[in-house]
Amino acid sequence: MAAVIGDKLEVIDLTHSFNRQEIVHHVNFTVRDGEFLSILGPSGCGKTTILRILIGLLSPSGGTIRKDGVDITAAKPSARNMGIVFQNYALFQNMTVLGNVEYALQFNAGLKSRARSIAENIIEQVGLTEHVNKKPYKLSGGQQQRVAIARTLALNPEIILFDEPMSALDAATRLSLRDEIKKIQRNFKSTMIYITHDQEEAFALSDRIMVMNAGNIEQLDTPENIIQHPANRYVDEFVIQNLRLKIDSLIKYMGGKGVHEVNL
Ligand SMILES: Nc1ncnc2c1ncn2[C@@H]1O[C@H](COP(=O)(O)OP(=O)(O)OP(=O)(O)O)[C@@H](O)[C@H]1O
Ligand SMILES: [Mg+2]
Numbered sequence: 001m002a003a004v005i006g007d008k009l010e011v012i013d014l015t016h017s018f019n020r021q022e023i024v025h026h027v028n029f030t031v032r033d034g035e036f037l038s039i040l041g042p043s044g045c046g047k048t049t050i051l052r053i054l055i056g057l058l059s060p061s062g063g064t065i066r067k068d069g070v071d072i073t074a075a076k077p078s079a080r081n082m083g084i085v086f087q088n089y090a091l092f093q094n095m096t097v098l099g100n101v102e103y104a105l106q107f108n109a110g111l112k113s114r115a116r117s118i119a120e121n122i123i124e125q126v127g128l129t130e131h132v133n134k135k136p137y138k139l140s141g142g143q144q145q146r147v148a149i150a151r152t153l154a155l156n157p158e159i160i161l162f163d164e165p166m167s168a169l170d171a172a173t174r175l176s177l178r179d180e181i182k183k184i185q186r187n188f189k190s191t192m193i194y195i196t197h198d199q200e201e202a203f204a205l206s207d208r209i210m211v212m213n214a215g216n217i218e219q220l221d222t223p224e225n226i227i228q229h230p231a232n233r234y235v236d237e238f239v240i241q242n243l244r245l246k247i248d249s250l251i252k253y254m255g256g257k258g259v260h261e262v263n264l
Pocket of ligand 2: 163
């Protein structure tokens with residue numbers, strides 16, 4: 001596969017097996033510079049495995065990963081300039097918001113002297129200035145996830161990976177954090193890879209969506225093209241029918257008629 005200008009990441013013939021059972025099957029895709037790409041698929045389809053391989057926490061059974069045209073398949077996580085945001089925030093509970101965001105900067109020789117001002121600036125950008133001296137347990141789940149995002153942003157990674165960052169949050173918080181993530185991407189212009197099993201979230205956030213099923217990519221395309229031209233029956237059922245059902249139940253909830261033929 002030839003690299004195209006604008007490709008940030010190329011994933012070539014990636015496979016992974018656990019206990020001799022292959023669970024990621026010869027996957028190929030590229031992520032463009034500055035793109036918001038969602039990986040959408042049901043539980044167990046291999047999303048987190050791919051993400052762990054991309055960030056360097058897991059060595060793949062086969063295949064190549066290139067970043068800016070350079071093979072990074074065997075590079076250490078710290079050499080990849082990628083950041084990750086997990087579902088469970090993974091904050092230090094004994095440190096304040098400021099301490100959590102400053103922490104990673106202390107270990108970076110180039111940023112250490114400016115750690116405080118960088119941290120304060122990022123905390124302001126995610127709207128947490130008034131909570132800067134609080135410990136995480138005093139914050140809501142959505143606010144804690146903002147701290148985790150701020151901590152990742154502070155190191156200015158070229159690529160930010162999110163592994164179902166909203167699955168522990170209630171619906172209203174998810175909506176506001178979704179807007180926040182979109183805003184952050186506009187401001188920071190980083191490439192983002194966002195794992196979710198929520199169709200609506202993927203459609204609201206993404207430039208392109210990679211639809212996965214059992215270790216394979218079923219379709220990788222823009223939300224519009226997926227709606228208009230689902231690649232196969234799986235995409236039609238898992239993505240489009242599920243979105244229709246959600247819209248139906250929303251309309252019912254709001255007191256309208258249940259409409260099945262929603263024009264997506
Ligand atoms: N360390 C491991 N050892 C053995 N099997 C594993 C390991 N990690 C994941 N698996 C298996 O690999 C498959 C893919 O797991 P993975 O965590 O990548 O799925 P996922 O798409 O992220 O699912 P979820 O949406 O539930 O997080 C699953 O069948 C899982 O049980
Ligand atoms: Mg997962």
